Amino acid sequence: MKEYLQERIASSLQSLGITSDMPVTLEKPRQAAHGDLTTNIAMMLAKGQKKNPRQFAADIVGRLQIDASLVSRIEIAGPGFINFTFTEKFYRQELSRLLAHEQMFGRSDVGKGKKTQVEFVSANPTGPLTVGHGRGAVYGDTVSNLLEWTGHDVTREYYFNNAGRQMRVLGDSVRLRYLQAVGEQVEFPEDYYQGEYIKDIASHLKDEFGDGLKNEPAEGKFKAQAEKEIFDDIKKTLKSLGIVHKTFFNENSLYEDGKIKEVLEEFKKKGLSYESEGAVWLKMSALGGEKDKVIVKNTGEPTYRLPDIAYHVDKFRRGFDLIVDIFGSDHIATYPDVLAGVKALGYDEAKVKVLIHQFVTIMQGTEVVKMSTRKANYITLDDLIAEVGADVVRYFFLMRSMTSHLNFDLVLAKQQSDENPVFYLQYAHARICSIMRKAEEEGQKAGSTPNLELLKEPDEFDLIKMLLEFPETVQYCAETFEIHRLAEYLQDVATAFHKFYHNCRVLSEDAELTQARLALCNATKAVLRNGLAVLGISAPEKM
């Protein structure tokens, strides 16, 4: 419909002798009284035409040729908006199209199978995932869902490093706890990992080996055991949120395959790096950055920048046409270096989308809970899931824009479990399922050829209009990565349904009307189910 009107308006402008590269934008007006779609094109062009916007709008409308069976009303309003109102026939047509492809409704192929990688979570295995990781995890998984729904070929990837200083400290933390467990008097440094899980790992080793590991180095069994156990836990946590990565990419492989060396040599060849004070520097100043950065320390060890760049080069070499990176705001300063690096090596950095989400502030009532993996005073993602459930966790992380800081009040989240917005959505779905069950009991099962002409109540049309917005909402969210818009949209669908349910009785003596309304219920159910599926939230038949 949008395309149709755009084309008609463009042709009207042409017949007025106006050529402009100004796109004709059609939007849904905020107020229903202003019709179904509106355009501000007359206001946009009026100035160049030296005309009064309203008069100009009238000229455009005068030349407009539109199928009257689709559009019932065209009016000029306000400072020069042109408003279009669609016919009931048009909406009935669209509704029967929806009913014909329920499961597919909302899916599209605009992505054209584009090879896409989404990298998210990417926490090193030094401890359980925190609530802070949770936001990125859920966001990344849902972005992946959206891209799949819009026809992208998506790979979910987790990048980690088990070779750095962090991991050495982790191994040594386990070693010291182990020594303590077998009765040695050793001091445990303050800046080591304090969590209980370190003691658990140590005691597992004690169970298996007794005191036979007393002289084992930290980097041996201790580190290996810690990495294994912690990674298993991380994967289990993610799984409980419905998140499964296809690839776990180890930073180490970049060294083993010589990719780090390659990138280093490439920079040198291009004259973009130099040695100074025993270190190798990247000429960020020549790449649009503020100052040069070290990429290899004077110890010969690379800084994180070099592998990060090499990793992204590898993503390009694997043939990804869209590369989505999801970081917390604490990594805000690292990505410009990476982007400048890949660009300098001749790759199109526009294919890399870096999405930064703001932090979650955990509140215990009015008290802020400060989080630190090193110290043990954090709330794990597991704790949170156990307390409020996976659906609530996912929804809470998705319902707000990623650029805004999120306050997650544990007391409220627990307490609210009855009045939670996610239940409002699920309730609508369960309610429809209940109507279906009841209908079947009464022998009024939804038929295959409902007479949609019988739908004429305003509440019915409000609901139909809302349902038909689903595909464009999915596409919009996939393009902008603004997932909260989908969550809000589904809230609106649920509201429209509850209103319809309240004012229009579905199961009645009138068999034909019952059929029509059951069809509308089915359409609503499909949108809710599909929408919740994108968000990764269950759509229960009963609650």
Place this chain on the structure above:
RNA sequence: GCACUCGUAGCUCAAUUGGAUAGAGCGUUGGCCUCCGGAGCCAAAGGUUUCGGGUUCGACUCCCGACGAGUGCACCA
């Protein structure tokens, strides 16, 4: 000090990317089930969009400046 993200109802957050009268939930107040699920529906109260300038037909949105919050600014990741 510099950079990024923000500042909207008592609280948590939206606002179709510059559009018409700034909207939801929670909380508060008052109405709705002899009837398909009351985890629902309807209504009321609640705002100088942190403050001050600017840009234009039109600003919560863009620009400049203050103030406030969070996060970064390593030869840590």
